[in-house]
Amino acid sequence: MKRSIFFLIAAIIAGLFGGMMLLAPAKAAEGFGILSTPESTILFRALGAMIFSTGVMNFLVRNHPDNITLKMVLLTNLVTHTLSTVADLWAVSDGILEITKAAPGLVAHLLIGIGSLIYAMKIKTSN
Numbered sequence: 667m668k669r670s671i672f673f674l675i676a677a678i679i680a681g682l683f684g685g686m687m688l689l690a691p692a693k694a695a696e697g698f699g700i701l702s703t704p705e706s707t708i709l710f711r712a713l714g715a716m717i718f719s720t721g722v723m724n725f726l727v728r729n730h731p732d733n734i735t736l737k738m739v740l741l742t743n744l745v746t747h748t749l750s751t752v753a754d755l756w757a758v759s760d761g762i763l764e765i766t767k768a769a770p771g772l773v774a775h776l777l778i779g780i781g782s783l784i785y786a787m788k789i790k791t792s793n
Contacts, residue, residue: 673728674682676778677744680721683774687714700766720746730788740786747779 687694692702700706723739724730730736754772757763 669788670728672781672785673724676781677721677725678771678776679729679778680717680724683771684714684716684718684721687711688718689714697767699764732791734789734791737786737791738791740789742788743782744779745774747782751779753773 687710688695691707691714693701694710694714695706720743724743727736727739751772754763754768754775758765758768
């Protein structure tokens, strides 16, 4: 798959997840099996804004040539999705989140994280 297509897919996934959390936090909470409260609404909206912004970044760099900055964007994607996977599995381990509710996010984290690592490793820089 071309790297530009990977970035576009990552942007769409982030746009969908982030947009739902930002614009429909009660629905997002329900999707995770979490009770919607004023406090969860604040957190879902803030998290949604960050996820959506990551999608915008991925969309904006999709056609950039190889350079150290693009490699750092990919490595930031890797860190983001690795830590998010750990957080989701931690919530499952603590009994806060059911694995079936975490599965869509985990699949997205794994695909984007692994893809980001693969494309980052392909970028050769002199720095």
